[in-house]
């Protein structure tokens with residue numbers, strides 16, 4: 336498998352920490368020093384489906400491919416206006432695709448899970464050209480009265496097109512049963528046969544536990560794929576990690592004993608866009624020319640579940 340196109344689309348509204356401190360008991364200083372975030376993009380008058388379609392079109396354009404040539408669309412999404420049809424089905428009709436579509440929910444690990452799934456489909460001979468899309472709107476899951484969560488998130492969408500090739504070397508995905516440290520419950524309709532109310536609760540997070548799980552699962556996943564592929568940590572040129580907290584990225588980097596320049600980040604500008612963080616950053620690095628032909632790249636994500644995933648590939652898009 337190889338990546339032949341990337342694309343992303345972001346909301347137009349930038350919300351700074353100062354703007355949040357006008358209606359929430361928080362400060363720029365607290366948010367920046369605890370998370371690394373200065374501002375984030377938040378959906379205001381756009382909608383998530385339109386951003387996802389735009390990201391998909393940009394990835395297809397770079398891949399020089401029409402939507403009709405896609406064999407499969409995998410969309411990582413936790414939250415959008417429709418529960419059904421799936422977001423991937425909504426998008427397919429707008430990019431001229433008529434292939435099977437599926438949404439997956441592996442929370443913030445969704446992009447690595449999506450790549451792993453695409454690879455398995457290719458290996459099974461069931462699909463060749465696959466769009467993997469991450470479109471997320473976590474700002475509609477957290478309570479805007481909860482400073483513990485609301486300051487962390489931003490919205491966005493990003494996509495890659497993959498086809499057959501030999502760039503993708505290994506992936507490793509996991510899920511550990513820790514639902515109590517990070518969850519969001521959606522309200523359900525009342526039903527005359529159900530005796531209790533199902534109201535749902537906004538996003539809940541035990542930040543310290545998530546922090547520990549994130550570091551441990553990421554280091555374990557990265558070491559596992561290094562072992563499997565025979566690469567050393569030093570031979571990897573770019574570690575593109577889930578952008579949840581700059582301190583998490585720093586801790587992982589320190590444990591792997593790697594220099595700062597190998598760990599690009601955009602969390603300061605975009606916050607945590609759930610599964611979209613990794614493909615947005617990948618697209619930025621691709622478009623800015625920072626990824627060079629032949630570079631070795633590791634992607635690593637983690638999220639509610641507790642899910643985690645890492646993969647290693649050679650970059651040869653040009």
Ligand code: ACO
Pocket residue numbers: 360361362365366369370443482483484486487517540541542543545546579580583607609637638639
């Ligand atoms: N502004 C000001 N004060 C705040 C804010 C805020 N936005 N949020 C919390 N505080 C307060 C707390 O109430 C607490 O006050 P107290 O001591 O009076 O009780 C104090 O700040 C310290 O809180 P801690 O929990 O100790 O802060 P910590 O250093 O652990 O940082 C954080 C919190 C940033 C959430 C951190 O634990 C973290 O990043 N955890 C990882 C979670 C994560 O990245 N989640 C992203 C979403 S999930 C995902 O992507 C997988």
